[in-house]
Amino acid sequence: MNEMGVTTNSAFLCLFTSASAFGSPIVQMAQQTVNTAIDSLSAALKSNIIPNQEYFLQGSILDSSVEVLLHRLRGLCDNVDTTLETFHDHEMCFSIRGPNNAQPALQLRVRRSLDHNGMPMQLRYIGQPEIGDKSRPTVLRNSIDIGTSNTVVEFLTELGCRKDFEYLAKGYMFRKGRMKITVFKVFKIDETRKMSGGAFESLTALTHSYLVELSVLAPSGQDAIADDMRCFAEQLRPLVQLEKIDYKRLVHGP
Amino acid sequence: MGVTILLSYPVPENKTGPQTAELLIKRIGALGAVQSGQFLVDCETFSSGPTMGGPPRTVHVLHNSEQPAAVFALLESPGPPPKTVPLVADGLFDLLMLKMSSIYASKKQTRMEARGTRFEIADFLVKIGTVTMSSNFKGVLVEVEYRPCFIAGNCWELMREFMQSFLGSVVQNTPPPYFQVHNRLNDVYQPLDTIQQYLDHFASYRKVAGL
Numbered sequence: 001m002n003e004m005g006v007t008t009n010s011a012f013l014c015l016f017t018s019a020s021a022f023g024s025p026i027v028q029m030a031q032q033t034v035n036t037a038i039d040s041l042s043a044a045l046k047s048n049i050i051p052n053q054e055y056f057l058q059g060s061i062l063d064s065s066v067e068v069l070l071h072r073l074r075g076l077c078d079n080v081d082t083t084l085e086t087f088h089d090h091e092m093c094f095s096i097r098g099p100n101n102a103q104p105a106l107q108l109r110v111r112r113s114l115d116h117n118g119m120p121m122q123l124r125y126i127g128q129p130e131i132g133d134k135s136r137p138t139v140l141r142n143s144i145d146i147g148t149s150n151t152v153v154e155f156l157t158e159l160g161c162r163k164d165f166e167y168l169a170k171g172y173m174f175r176k177g178r179m180k181i182t183v184f185k186v187f188k189i190d191e192t193r194k195m196s197g198g199a200f201e202s203l204t205a206l207t208h209s210y211l212v213e214l215s216v217l218a219p220s221g222q223d224a225i226a227d228d229m230r231c232f233a234e235q236l237r238p239l240v241q242l243e244k245i246d247y248k249r250l251v252h253g254p
Numbered sequence: 255m256g257v258t259i260l261l262s263y264p265v266p267e268n269k270t271g272p273q274t275a276e277l278l279i280k281r282i283g284a285l286g287a288v289q290s291g292q293f294l295v296d297c298e299t300f301s302s303g304p305t306m307g308g309p310p311r312t313v314h315v316l317h318n319s320e321q322p323a324a325v326f327a328l329l330e331s332p333g334p335p336p337k338t339v340p341l342v343a344d345g346l347f348d349l350l351m352l353k354m355s356s357i358y359a360s361k362k363q364t365r366m367e368a369r370g371t372r373f374e375i376a377d378f379l380v381k382i383g384t385v386t387m388s389s390n391f392k393g394v395l396v397e398v399e400y401r402p403c404f405i406a407g408n409c410w411e412l413m414r415e416f417m418q419s420f421l422g423s424v425v426q427n428t429p430p431p432y433f434q435v436h437n438r439l440n441d442v443y444q445p446l447d448t449i450q451q452y453l454d455h456f457a458s459y460r461k462v463a464g465l
Contacts, residue, residue: 033292034291034292034293034294034319034369036294036296036317036367037296037317037322037325037345037348038298038317038348040322040345041345041346041348041349045349050346050349052346052349096354096357097305097357098305098356098357099303099305099356099357103356106353106354106357108350123343123347123350125350125353144346144349144350144353145344145346146343146344146346146347146350147343147344148341148342148343148344148347149340149341149342149343151339151340151341152341152343154339155327155329155339155340155341158311158329158331158337158339159311159313159329159358160302160306160311160357
């Protein structure tokens with residue numbers, strides 16, 4: 001199962017019904033009009049049904065303790081009827097510079113599943129995270145998730161994007177209601193050992209720990225979900241402390 | 255999706271565009287077609303700014319009401335070598351292009367639209383539409399889809415006969431230029447092929463001076 005799982009976009013997708021559904025039935029069919037895609041998108045944006053905000057918390061756990069965490073998550077989460085859902089994804093991060101070099105570059109991520117080759121690739125735009133103050137339980141950031149065909153890497157390269165880095169993520173995915181919990185290990189890609197067809201022969205783990213992420217994708221203004229996330233995160237203490245990580249403090253950039 | 259052929263129907267000198275479309279609608283109606291809604295194919299063009307370096311790159315973003323949840327993007331890169339990279343994505347791709355508006359600017363005046371009625375007749379789907387660019391009429395496009403088949407080479411003769419029955423000699427005896435490239439007659443037909451045909455026609459309409 002791909003890490004992105006099943007996102008609840010159904011409310012948004014129902015706007016895209018077939019052409020003949022638009023227009024009043026009383027009006028003659030010759031006068032029915034089809035809305036343009038841009039009009040539908042604007043209507044969706046106005047009625048605030050596009051899930052373009054991500055609420056998330058992060059933490060980490062050592063390899064030696066991850067089994068206990070997985071056991072606890074199996075007890076708490078919904079999607080563990082038979083076996084644990086695993087994922088093995090390859091993520092590439094691209095950036096494109098704006099006209100004014102002082103502006104931060106726009107970052108785009110492309111993620112593909114190595115276990116399921118036929119699935120669409122995921123193109124993701126992630127905005128700057130808002131840490132907020134103590135009253136805000138989670139980090140909030142703008143996130144646009146787009147499923148694409150497998151030509152997206154070539155498309156971005158020709159568009160002018162530069163590949164900054166890439167990595168492999170291998171781990172487990174859990175769901176509880178709208179929340180998605182992922183427990184995964186990050187692997188460095190050894191370019192010299194890349195096999196044909198996109199497979200990777202040997203993997204070098206970056207750390208001796210697993211990264212744990214708790215996230216929800218929702219339209220803007222649904223801050224109550226952040227409180228539910230904090231309550232859930234409390235249930236995983238003291239195994240893993242899920243909290244807001246401020247990247248600006250970690251990065252010692254120019 | 256079945257094999258789809260897109261044809262530009264030349265407007266006779268003594269008629270206007272909408273009159274030509276009406277005439278075609280009458281002819282297809284006489285064959286027994288049933289009207290089933292409207293259709294819309296639109297194309298917006300984005301160009302890279304001068305700061306990108308090198309010759310400008312163009313992204314054409316198209317939507318087809320037949321595939322309402324998809325957005326088609328075709329990137330024309332001058333190269334070398336010059337190539338066109340296609341992308342099929344979710345509806346939210348438009349939001350991403352809006353985010354990139356500082357890098358790729360939209361030329362609103364070159365936005366093209368093909369709008370008209372859909373007809374169903376037996377296994378065929380016929381769409382007769384008028385093409386406009388910023389409310390200026392550009393031409394009449396007829397789209398014919400043969401739903402049961404998705405290999406163009408297998409049904410070209412059948413489609414040619416059907417199209418000639420209501421479009422007359424406008425239909426050539428050889429497959430359209432789009433299908434004569436590579437091995438397209440024997441490839442599985444995809445919705446992206448319809449979009450590429452629309453883009454080719456839109457490009458030729460753009461070159462023609464305003465009508």
